[in-house]
Amino acid sequence: MVKKFCPKCRSFSYSAKTQGRWICPSCGYDLTLKPILMLEQSDRTDVSQIKTSQAKK
Numbered sequence: 001m002v003k004k005f006c007p008k009c010r011s012f013s014y015s016a017k018t019q020g021r022w023i024c025p026s027c028g029y030d031l032t033l034k035p036i037l038m039l040e041q042s043d044r045t046d047v048s049q050i051k052t053s054q055a056k057k
């Protein structure tokens with residue numbers, strides 16, 4: 001799971017996918033071209049099935 005920062009409403013948008021169109025659910029801003037941010041540990045809720053580029057320790 002990853003997140004992107006929306007500059008319009010200044011909040012984070014979360015998604016399980018990193019490809020395709022990414023629209024901010026709060027304000028409708030197009031975040032598709034914004035850089036993908038990794039979730040911090042504290043943000044994790046149910047990501048056990050999500051595979052990342054790094055191997056899990």
Ligand SMILES: [Zn+2]
Binds near residue numbers: 009010024
């Ligand atoms: Zn927004």
